[in-house]
Each structure stands twice: as C-alpha cells, then as structure tokens.
Amino acid sequence: MSAPLRLVVFDVDGTLVDSQADILAAMAHAFERADHPLPARDTVLGIVGLSLDVAMTRLAPELDAARHGRMVDWYKEAYIALRAEAGAAQSSPLYPGALEAIEALHGVPEILLGVATGKSRRGLDKLLEAHDLRRYFVTQQVSDHHPSKPHPAMLQAALSETGVSAADAVMIGDTSFDMEMARAAGMAGIGVSWGYHPRTSLRDAVRVIDDFTELPACLNLLWETAE
Known part of the structure; x- marks a missing residue:
C-alpha cells in the first residue's frame, strides 16, 4: 500500500x-511619518504574521482607518527600500x-x-x-x-x-x-x-x-x- x-x-x-531588523525599521518609519509613538519592540514583533492592515489597527487602535492605510503605505515604502539596499537574501x-x-x-x-x-x-x-x-x-x-x-x-x-x-x-x-x-x-x-x-x-x-x-x-x- x-x-x-x-x-x-x-x-x-x-x-x-x-526579517525582524527590516520589519522593525520599516515600522519605525511608518510610525514616525504618522507622528505617533512606536510601540515596544516585542509588541511590534508580536503582530508579525498578520496582514499589514490588521497589524496597524492593533498597534495603533486610536488612529482612524485612513491613517492606518497611509501607515501601511509608509511601511511598504520603507521595507522595499531596505530590501533594495541590502538585497533580500541579506535583508531576510x-x-x-x-x-x-x-x-x-x-x-x-x-x-x-x-x-x-x-x-x-x-x-x-x-x-x-x-x-x-x-x-x-x-x-x-x-x-x-x-x-x-x-x-x-x-x-x-x-x-x-x-x-x-x-x-x-x-x-x-x-x-x-x-x-x-x-x-x-x-x-x-x-x-x-x-x-x-x-x-x-x-x-x-x-x-x-x-x-x-x-x-x-x-x-x-x-x-x-x-x-
């Protein structure tokens, strides 16, 4: 059989x-652009695995949906730049x-x-x-x-x-x-x-x-x- x-x-x-270094750096960029305090490192890593829209809502629940959407864009912008600079194999x-x-x-x-x-x-x-x-x-x-x-x-x-x-x-x-x-x-x-x-x-x-x-x-x- x-x-x-x-x-x-x-x-x-x-x-x-x-990929935690780039995740943390990209999230820091997004929160800086949003002029919002960045949550603690462990809190940020705790949302890894969630889709970005859900992650932003959890990390900054007091912000509105439009600002969450912009933060997703800022995160992606920073992550892509970091990956391009180092190369994906070294970045992750x-x-x-x-x-x-x-x-x-x-x-x-x-x-x-x-x-x-x-x-x-x-x-x-x-x-x-x-x-x-x-x-x-x-x-x-x-x-x-x-x-x-x-x-x-x-x-x-x-x-x-x-x-x-x-x-x-x-x-x-x-x-x-x-x-x-x-x-x-x-x-x-x-x-x-x-x-x-x-x-x-x-x-x-x-x-x-x-x-x-x-x-x-x-x-x-x-x-x-x-x-």
Whole structure:
C-alpha cells in the first residue's frame, strides 16, 4: 500500500527567514511619518504574521482607518527600500537548517510543500527569488488573496490546490496566529521556538521544536500517531 500524500506548509517570517531588523525599521518609519509613538519592540514583533492592515489597527487602535492605510503605505515604502539596499537574501536571511529541511522534505515523493504568509505576492516573490526557493513550493498563499491569519482561508486554499486532506497536512510556524489558523483548518500545527512569539504563546501547537533538525522525527511521530 502506497503512503498517502502529505502537505507541509511553512510560515515565512520568523520561521524560514529572520526579517525582524527590516520589519522593525520599516515600522519605525511608518510610525514616525504618522507622528505617533512606536510601540515596544516585542509588541511590534508580536503582530508579525498578520496582514499589514490588521497589524496597524492593533498597534495603533486610536488612529482612524485612513491613517492606518497611509501607515501601511509608509511601511511598504520603507521595507522595499531596505530590501533594495541590502538585497533580500541579506535583508531576510534563512534560519540555520531551513534550506536543508526544505530540501530533505522535497526529496520525499509523497510530501508536498507550501507556504502561507502575511507577506504580499510581491514580497514573497522577491524572497523566493533571492534564496532560489520557488521550485520547492507547489502552493503559495499570500495576504493579497486571503483574510489575515488566523483565518483558515490560506490553509483551506492550500489543501484544495494540492488535494491533500487536512488530516495529512501540517502547518509549521512561529506565531500563535499560525497555530490558531492550523486548528481552524483542522490541521496539526508544529511551532518553532526561534521566531517572534514566545514559546508559551504556541499553546495550540501539537509540538514545538527548537531546531530544524528536530522536524523530520516530529513529522514522523505526528503521522505515525495519526495512522
């Protein structure tokens, strides 16, 4: 009997790449342009993964929708400039072991890979191109086409595109939004401890790993338990 088709979906910022320096700098630019106090570093990193419009509303709830929209534009303006100056590969470097984990999973015939990210299509394209990752991911879900995490739309689309059942899929991410999204989609969620949310916030994860080398055994255990 052949093994069932599996789907592994990765978050991007805080999971595959560390883009916090540019995120913090771009957010500082947006708040400076808005003449509004910048929230604390941990507060800013706590919204990573959300779509920018939702993130701005959470970070500056006292401002109106028009100003939030301008702040999104200012953020994008600064982020694009920072990425252009350093190059996306240097601006958002891969975490140690990320590429090796992707390559190893890609080499397993019954495993398909995807991404679900709060990035825009343009932002994800730049990142995948910079790290030469596009060929690995058969499904790519971005903020342009879906409600913000933790709404399950991204994962539902990934399941639909690949034909994989939720029981045979897993979401890997660093934030509570990723884990809540997985739960809402009926999928298991594996948290990673090296990202932008504290380990304690990943309560919806079936497991939390501290290094990419732990991922294969974690997936094997998860799927063996499900069978």
